[in-house]
């Protein structure tokens with residue numbers, strides 16, 4: 700049975716309120732993208748932004764968090780599905796077969812089925828919220844490296860988002876259905892732009908060994924200067 704998004708336990712609500720009051724970093728540990736987790740993070744970010752007098756940013760920031768956590772969970776699920784189907788990613792025909800299976804597997808039930816499998820395999824998604832009156836830093840980390848193809852796709856999406864002025868025009872010309880609609884990162888960055896937040900605030904990087912980290916820094920005051928990525932320097936390998 701699906702979790703009811705409004706059924707957050709008292710304990711969880713209390714821990715979230717305490718973190719907000721004391722401005723402590725909070726880490727949400729998850730395996731999938733089930734509604735209860737999304738509801739929690741949406742509520743949490745709204746409370747932080749209200750506390751620091753920027754409630755108008757809540758919908759853009761919530762959308763971005765959802766996109767980054769879904770992408771991270773999907774990357775973990777893809778790995779599991781490839782293992783189950785003995786896909787050799789280095790073999791182009793095999794990879795194509797794997798991606799077709801993956802596209803077919805993306806359904807409403809996937810987060811539940813593959814969330815349980817990811818837990819079993821210890822493939823997780825950790826989202827951390829580090830905040831004070833000046834800025835919020837959100838990091839979404841999944842414990843798998845990006846493949847060179849994924850890294851390339853991310854780099855391309857970030858580049859396109861910088862250049863994109865009109866999302867309707869963009870969608871007409873650039874439908875990329877390799878995995879999903881291929882619009883998540885671009886739409887999230889457009890939402891940031893329309894909230895007057897520099898889209899360079901988002902970086903998605905991998906060490907090519909153990910993990911992938913998406914990081915975004917949301918300034919809350921006019922005087923705060925975030926550390927921005929250089930144009931086209933989308934991903935950093937260390």
Ligand SMILES: Nc1ncnc2c1ncn2[C@@H]1O[C@H](COP(=O)(O)OP(=O)(O)OP(=O)(O)O)[C@@H](O)[C@H]1O
Nearest residue numbers: 770771774849852853878879880881882883884911
């Ligand atoms: N954490 C991650 N690990 C591996 N690859 C990633 C990760 N985040 C993003 N990507 C890659 O970046 C691509 C683009 O992401 P984006 O969110 O823009 O589109 P999508 O998820 O494919 O489709 P949509 O978001 O429209 O459903 C993904 O298809 C994937 O290849």
Ligand SMILES: [Mg+2]
Nearest residue numbers: 770879883884
């Ligand atoms: Mg996406």
